[in-house]
Amino acid sequence: MASREYGQFCGLARAMEMIGERWSVLILRNLFAGPQRFTDLRKGLPAIPTNILSARLKQLEETGLATRRALPHPERAVVYELTDYGRDLEPALIALGRWGARTMTQPRPGEVVTAESVAMSFRTTYQPEAAQGLTAGYEVRMGDFTFNLQITDGVLAVGIGPHPAPDLVIERLTGHPIRELMTGDKTPDELLRDGGIRVEGDPALLNRFAEIFRL
Amino acid sequence: MASREYGQFCGLARAMEMIGERWSVLILRNLFAGPQRFTDLRKGLPAIPTNILSARLKQLEETGLATRRALPHPERAVVYELTDYGRDLEPALIALGRWGARTMTQPRPGEVVTAESVAMSFRTTYQPEAAQGLTAGYEVRMGDFTFNLQITDGVLAVGIGPHPAPDLVIERLTGHPIRELMTGDKTPDELLRDGGIRVEGDPALLNRFAEIFRL
DNA sequence: CCGAATCCTGGTAGATACTG
């Protein structure tokens, strides 16, 4: 079941036996965006060899972190999705991602930005204290990617794709305004003035956004 | 620097590039117990090949998570210790260890219990809310291992070895009383009555202990 | 004795081709 063992009776060792192999946590990260087909995972993990993806999915299923489900008839497709047990990894992955983000100044040559990694960065930068009691829906459009961020009574849910009923739409026009907003390099007003972003909806929610998602 | 890359501009991917190889996080876990010599690490990681330990330490040094330091003259020894950056991983490792501990009912055949893994389990089971404002020093003796747990204004520090001035000493006599205390399988009174443990010091702190460390 | 480096073997990952 566990791939290779460490020989220690230790929670951390058990965790690493289950998710410590190459690619496992990135597959899990992508599954947090919702059920994914084999091909979706390939698209979101451009560098993964297909035999490895196969092997990892099999292992995640065996260890009870994900399930494999065949969609009903007309859609002849298979989807993988997290179990509750797999979903319980979220705090750990957020903590890891937050730690790893500290060395992320610029993309290295050859590095791509995927929708799932951006979705993850919304989770890692989320400041629950700054969103105390807030309920609001954001749609964030960044070139090819669109995200829906639903905050319900201070609890964040991130999805890929448009928001059905956003309170505020933030659209990237030029540069990296979302990142600048989250780092504090630029203020919302500056970005609106110099044309980096365009917004629709309640403008007060833009300032709130900059407080809630802090790098 | 990073061992093998994932080709994604993502904090989680960066983290896994730095600590995702086999044994890395267990080495880090052991370094949380304080500066360790090569031989200490070998003792705490009985199954690690020495060349791998060597290679990982070199990598941890290169990536800035640990430093290698030669002790001053009479002690001709080398110690490895965490940098601040390495220490920042603690929340992530705690979250991972807590998640992994859920499948830890019984040691599997061949699995050993090391002092560092027990020390880690005190960190993962620690409930800060239950220790609000508390300041107390515990010494926990479990057969070969002794731990010092210092809680200072609700903040926990775990060390291996005796406590210089404990407010309460908990000594294991038979069975697995500490685990039973932490799981709630037995109450402090039951354990005192049936002789599983012996305590010295403020007995009220024993009940507090059972609230603070919950599996 | 401590802290490794070296060597060999076997297993896991990477790249690509192929198939139900």
Place this chain on the structure above:
DNA sequence: CAGTATCTACCAGGATTCGG
């Protein structure tokens, strides 16, 4: 679409050896 098959390259495991 969702994988399997095959081949190669690299990394981990285990034992031994070596220098300070």
